[in-house]
Each structure stands twice: as structure tokens, then as C-alpha cells.
Amino acid sequence: MGITIGVLSLKGGVGKTSVVSALGDALSGFGRKVLLIDGNFSAPNLGLHLNIIDPEVTIHHVLMRKANASKAIYKLENFDVIPASVSGRPINPLKLRNRIRRLKENYDVILIDSPPALNEEALGVILASDGLIVVTTPDYPTLRMSIKTIRIAKQRGLPIIGLVLNKVHSRNFEMDINDVENMTEVPVMAVIPHDINVLKALSEFVPSTTYKPQSDASVEYKKLAATLIGEKYKETKFKDFFRRTPRRHEINREIYYERIFK
Numbered sequence: 001m002g003i004t005i006g007v008l009s010l011k012g013g014v015g016k017t018s019v020v021s022a023l024g025d026a027l028s029g030f031g032r033k034v035l036l037i038d039g040n041f042s043a044p045n046l047g048l049h050l051n052i053i054d055p056e057v058t059i060h061h062v063l064m065r066k067a068n069a070s071k072a073i074y075k076l077e078n079f080d081v082i083p084a085s086v087s088g089r090p091i092n093p094l095k096l097r098n099r100i101r102r103l104k105e106n107y108d109v110i111l112i113d114s115p116p117a118l119n120e121e122a123l124g125v126i127l128a129s130d131g132l133i134v135v136t137t138p139d140y141p142t143l144r145m146s147i148k149t150i151r152i153a154k155q156r157g158l159p160i161i162g163l164v165l166n167k168v169h170s171r172n173f174e175m176d177i178n179d180v181e182n183m184t185e186v187p188v189m190a191v192i193p194h195d196i197n198v199l200k201a202l203s204e205f206v207p208s209t210t211y212k213p214q215s216d217a218s219v220e221y222k223k224l225a226a227t228l229i230g231e232k233y234k235e236t237k238f239k240d241f242f243r244r245t246p247r248r249h250e251i252n253r254e255i256y257y258e259r260i261f262k
Helices: 016-028 059-063 093-105 120-127 140-155 177-184 196-203 216-228 248-261
Strands: 003-008 034-038 080-082 109-113 131-136 160-168 188-193
Touching: 003 016, 003 093, 003 120, 016 034, 016 109, 016 131, 016 160, 016 196, 016 216, 059 093, 093 109, 093 120, 120 140, 131 140, 131 177, 140 160, 140 177, 160 177, 160 248, 177 188, 177 248, 188 216, 188 248, 216 248
Parallel strands: 003 109, 003 131, 034 080, 034 109, 131 160, 160 188
Antiparallel strands: none
């Protein structure tokens, strides 16, 4: 039985859909069967990221009981996708959990993209998930919205796996990882550096981890993916062999690994 992970952010522009795409690709690199679902029903983007432009059958049809979930699956090279209808259709987002439940029998990991809003669609993703990853950027306005996301998840009793700190420039005008964790009371599980290759990958309709597999951002996705499925990532970059002091998010990943898989 697989695990379903909702990827959330209540603020647009943080790169959430790119995170879903890259993380799904990274998970598949460990031999796992991965499904991505677009839970942003009003303004879907996941299919557009992956060159699924005008899908005939979508998650909207599944929620309206016009199609079985298996009929809405589009198979890509490294993972599968259930896109949403770009035109949008009237659906009940709170039925998502029941309509995709049986898919967990066929996949190791299901990632659900979510809308950048506090609405029924986001709640539907939360309720359909076994655990949550919150994507944020290291600035105060975005973190304030992330705290709202975390509060809702905790009220629903859902485990929050951690934060993905995205588009990080590593400059002194950004909040550091300690400030982020103090504000949110949630561990940072990955720090994804700002990388122009993410935009280049988008123009090619592929995950950034496929477009530039050895970039610092791609390696960080692979390390997070390994942690989520109980694998150990083997360092391949020369500089990483000689870094003696682990960074905060690396410690958090190790703590998660020991807690869940030991």
C-alpha cells in the first residue's frame, strides 16, 4: 500500500508545482512507482508543466463519476500523472480521498498538487493525504501563509512531514532556516536553491531533475526523495564528501529517517 503526500502552499509563486514535478521524478529514480495528481481544480498547472495540454479524461471526470480513476492516468517516461481540466468543471473537492483511494494499491507514492488558496480544494487535498509537505520561500509574507496551512493541517490531525524551502538565494536579506523553523514550528526537510534551470526545464516540459540531474537543486530533491521512502542517498559530488558539519535540513532528514524507518 502506497503513501499519499499532499504538497501545499497557500501563496502563489513559490514554485509548488515545480516541486511536485521534480520530487516525483526524483522518487521514481529510486525505482518507486509514482503518481502525480493535480488537485488545483480551478487553475490547474501540473499537466501544463508536463506537456499534457488538453487531456481528454481528467481528475474532474473522476470526481464527477464520469470516469474511473485508472482511465485518467497519463503515463510519462518516469512517472504517471492525473491532470485536471484546464477549462474547469463543477466538482466536489472533498470527494477526492474516496475517488483515488484504490490507486494506493498500485503506487508506492502519490503526490497531490494543491491550489494556492485557502478553500475547499485545498481542504480536499489535505483530507486525501497521509502526510503533508508545505512549500515556502524564505520571506515573511510567504511564511505567514505557510503558518495558516500548518494550522489547518494540525487541526485535522494530519502529520506534517516538513517544509521545503524553495527558491533560496542564500543572501542575508532572506530569513535563515532557524527563523523559519521557529516561526512555523515545523522542520525544514529540504532547501532548494534558486536555479534558472527550473525555468529552462519548464520550457522543455520536463522536471528540473530530468533537465539538469546533477544541479544542486536536483541533488537536494533526490536527498529528500530518499528520506521519504527510507533510502540512503549516496553522495556523488566531490565537495559533499568533505563537508564535515551537517546542515540543519540534513539533520532533520536524518531524524525523520530514524523515526519512521528504524
